[in-house]
Amino acid sequence: MSDVMTVERDERFGDARVVEIWWNGERVRAVEGQFVYRLTKPAWEEAAMPSEQILATKGVVGARRSNSRGIGILFAEPDLLERDAGADVIEAPEFEWIEPLMLDYGCAINDPHAVDQWALAEIEAEDAWRLQAKNGRVVLAILDTGVPILSSTLSHEDMKESRINIGPNVLTSGLAIDDHGHGTHVTGIAAASRNNSLGIAGMWDGDLYVVKVLNDQKAGTSDSFNTGVRNAIEFARSLDAKLVINYSAAGADGKSKRDAVDQLEQFGALLVAAAGNQQGGSVQYPAAYAAGRGHVMAIGAVGSDKKRCAFASRGPELTIAAPGSSILSTLPDYSVTMTKAGKSTMYDRTEGTSQASPLVAAVAAMVWEKHPNLTAKEVRERIVQTAMPTTESAADVGAGILNARRALA
Amino acid sequence: MIQAPHVPGQVLIKLDPESEHYRQAKKSVIDCLPKKADLARDFNAAGFAIVTLPLEFDLEEVIRRIEKCDGVEFAEPNYIDEGTTSP
Numbered sequence: 001m002s003d004v005m006t007v008e009r010d011e012r013f014g015d016a017r018v019v020e021i022w023w024n025g026e027r028v029r030a031v032e033g034q035f036v037y038r039l040t041k042p043a044w045e046e047a048a049m050p051s052e053q054i055l056a057t058k059g060v061v062g063a064r065r066s067n068s069r070g071i072g073i074l075f076a077e078p079d080l081l082e083r084d085a086g087a088d089v090i091e092a093p094e095f096e097w098i099e100p101l102m103l104d105y106g107c108a109i110n111d112p113h114a115v116d117q118w119a120l121a122e123i124e125a126e127d128a129w130r131l132q133a134k135n136g137r138v139v140l141a142i143l144d145t146g147v148p149i150l151s152s153t154l155s156h157e158d159m160k161e162s163r164i165n166i167g168p169n170v171l172t173s174g175l176a177i178d179d180h181g182h183g184t185h186v187t188g189i190a191a192a193s194r195n196n197s198l199g200i201a202g203m204w205d206g207d208l209y210v211v212k213v214l215n216d217q218k219a220g221t222s223d224s225f226n227t228g229v230r231n232a233i234e235f236a237r238s239l240d241a242k243l244v245i246n247y248s249a250a251g252a253d254g255k256s257k258r259d260a261v262d263q264l265e266q267f268g269a270l271l272v273a274a275a276g277n278q279q280g281g282s283v284q285y286p287a288a289y290a291a292g293r294g295h296v297m298a299i300g301a302v303g304s305d306k307k308r309c310a311f312a313s314r315g316p317e318l319t320i321a322a323p324g325s326s327i328l329s330t331l332p333d334y335s336v337t338m339t340k341a342g343k344s345t346m347y348d349r350t351e352g353t354s355q356a357s358p359l360v361a362a363v364a365a366m367v368w369e370k371h372p373n374l375t376a377k378e379v380r381e382r383i384v385q386t387a388m389p390t391t392e393s394a395a396d397v398g399a400g401i402l403n404a405r406r407a408l409a
Numbered sequence: 410m411i412q413a414p415h416v417p418g419q420v421l422i423k424l425d426p427e428s429e430h431y432r433q434a435k436k437s438v439i440d441c442l443p444k445k446a447d448l449a450r451d452f453n454a455a456g457f458a459i460v461t462l463p464l465e466f467d468l469e470e471v472i473r474r475i476e477k478c479d480g481v482e483f484a485e486p487n488y489i490d491e492g493t494t495s496p
Contacts (some may be wrong), residue, residue, distance in 0.1 A: 218492030252413030
């Protein structure tokens with residue numbers, strides 16, 4: 001589980017020393033003698049902990065009980081880290097996981113609205129960020145209504161990083177300027193700036209490419225999808241990067257749509273697509289290609305009760321589900337179709353499989369960045385295998401609910 | 410009858426741009442279009458073009474006719490996708 005090697009540093013965290021250890025193959029800074037744990041769901045519900053007597057025999061001298069998410073801290077003898085990085089020794093059935101209390105995760109996020117992003121807690125996003133590793137280059141392409149752009153530059157306060165690449169508007173000409181709001185919302189979920197003391201926290205902090213394939217009524221065509229896919233492939237090829245595409249739109253089956261999916265397969269890319277909002281009706285295309293194509297994922301939506309949202313499509317094609325109700329994200333800083341219909345500028349909530357899909361796409365990009373030797377199918381498989389099972393049927397949530405921490409572990 | 414939502418009067422045509430007969434195929438397709446058809450967007454690098462027809466035309470019939478032309482991989486209505494935010 002861990003490699004043992006501690007190096008003392010002239011640094012303290014409260015009263016404790018900060019030490020450097022090897023943990024899961026990476027060198028990290030940890031607080032000596034302190035371990036963070038998460039209780040399993042049954043243990044958490046029953047407020048159960050391993051007995052103090054048993055913990056004491058393993059070198060534990062105290063504990064701060066779990067919070068509302070089942071996470072707490074154990075205090076151990078200072079030399080426990082040096083013996084075995086500690087966590088191996090303390091493991092108990094009541095713990096879902098336990099590990100050294102590490103510093104500088106970059107996951108103590110300061111985005112003020114992050115506390116209102118229930119989806120991040122549901123998929124254990126903070127843990128996933130700590131597990132990120134930038135071993136390969138991945139582009140996450142968002143094919144949607146565009147992003148906020150004024151005077152040819154990104155205008156939203158939470159989307160101003162150079163990693164966000166503005167692609168074309170394939171419907172007419174020019175740049176991918178959002179005139180609806182849908183694309184800005186989807187893009188914010190996937191990749192709004194994190195830890196910038198502003199707004200929300202996006203999931204993905206790597207290269208982003210935005211192509212406008214949907215108009216000001218959030219409608220596109222087979223042709224715009226195909227053109228957008230080909231454009232994204234060329235962009236990723238120019239960077240010699242892997243490509244994950246998020247498509248939060250859906251419609252009918254068609255030859256040009258299949259042609260685009262074939263192009264993605266030839267390039268080795270992964271397509272993450274919203275299943276559609278058919279109120280329990282069938283999964284739409286291109287998501288429905290997931291049934292026979294390993295490089296396509298069909299994403300359903302669940303609420304905070306972990307049940308399929310009533311609006312969401314269902315069927316055997318579903319790959320997994322992700323949070324899709326009452327999702328807070330970015331909206332343009334100027335008037336667009338969604339704001340004219342009552343949504344606020346800058347930030348607001350909305351719902352749909354459109355909102356679930358970008359979370360999965362972002363996590364897929366993170367998995368691929370960490371494991372660049374995987375194929376698109378293997379990235380999909382990893383996300384499927386690490387999804388959290390629910391009591392819902394496979395037709396409602398596929399393999400379960402996205403879990404970013406498990407996917408990145 | 411085409412059931413799925415599509416752009417009225419539009420047909421998406423795909424040729425194989427890698428084919429040695431590509432230029433001939435383009436000419437052949439344009440020649441076999443109805444006289445009132447408008448090449449709304451010429452063939453792009455991927456071999457796709459969009460043709461617009463007056464609404465009184467039977468789109469299915471025109472598509473069948475185009476697909477019989479030499480070098481055509483497929484033709485179909487330009488289906489509409491919609492962003493999946495609810496409502």
